[in-house]
Amino acid sequence: MTYTLLARCPKTGEVGIGIATYSICVGLYCNGLRGNVGAAMTQAFVNQGNNTLALNLLAQGFSPAHVLDELKANDPDAEYRQIAIIGHDGQAVGYSGAKTRAWSGHVVGDGYVSMGNVLAGKHVVEAMARAYEAASAESFDRRLLGAIEAGRDAGGQVGNEGHLTERSAAVRVFGEHDHAELDLRVDLHDRAVDELRRAFEEYELYRGYYRDRGKDPRNAISQAEFVARLARKEAAQ
Template sequence: MTFSLIGRCARSGQFGAVATTSGLSIGSRVPFLAPKVGGVLTQHRTDPRLGPRGVELLRSGCSAQETIAALEASTPYHGYRQLAAIDAAGRTAHFHGARVKPAHNDAHGADCVAIGNILVSDQIPAAMVAAFVAEPERHLGDRLIAALKAGEDAGGEGRPLVSAVMLIVHEESFPYADLRIDNDPDPIGALSRLWDLYSPNLDEYVLRAVDPDNARGG
């Protein structure tokens, strides 16, 4: 009942993730990222503890594959878990537990990996990856939204979606963007509109934190 993608912009070095589901508060449970490190997706009977643990493994120098292997080994309930990771070099890995419900699948592309479970079609992750890699010159946030829309257009999940998230990290310890939609009949559309409103101010919000003397706003 979740489809998601985690990826990297090779030009800017930014990492980002998007996810959507028929459950509430996906933004607090699924994507975990760290600047210049990479990140992890954890879903399907989600254990949010695996996200920070995976980020710390990546930070310690583990590859994406080593991180996923360690996360699988560290949880006694790995059969219920669906995981994905990307490391600082853009390498990706995933894991599907034996109890992850169909349709489920994964897809890998340049600097990205998509996973999904309880989907209408097992081709949804592939559609997400195809959209993400199609225009690498676009802003990472635009590419993430395109991937989410492609997953929905490919069939999405069988139940109505209600929440969505976009998380992007860049150079600072705080998120470059952390946008969340909850309890909305069209969470992907709402997230897309929110991104369009928020994205022109991305660098201004960073400037307010690191160089407030030269910031425009209050």
């Protein structure tokens, strides 16, 4: 009961994930991102160890297709998993196990995988793929967030008793550093994708300030003053 867009940005080389689900705390399980190496995500019936193993194999130079074969061979319950893997050069592969819950499937595009399970239908992952491709002029993180919004708007998750709301969501991006370039998550909310958008837009206002005060702490203004300046700017608009 999850839908995901895993991708590598062809402009920046960053790797990232946009994900939304009825399950809670989904950001905890998005540990398969490593700058200059690639990205991996296992969902449906989660096996977090897959993500770490995939990154380690990618770092050794194995192709995403080979890594996927290794993950399946190493997991007796592979048919319950849904997996996406992207290499440092944008090669992408996807897998939807036969025992993941319907509708389950994926679309592989140029440098990305759109996948999901317990969805309203294939059109959900197709809508995510279209949204991601159509937003090529936007920043990578906005493309990821826009993709999961498109998945939600296309019908999102549908279980045996009808539509399932998104209770957690996350956008994570890694680049050339060991730390994340962006790590935003909503762990429990009845409109998690909307709440993630709200947090994203608010953080965008602070992003440059947080970066600059770390680079030049001696001349950085206080956060209280920064907030006051934001308020004055908004009032003047």
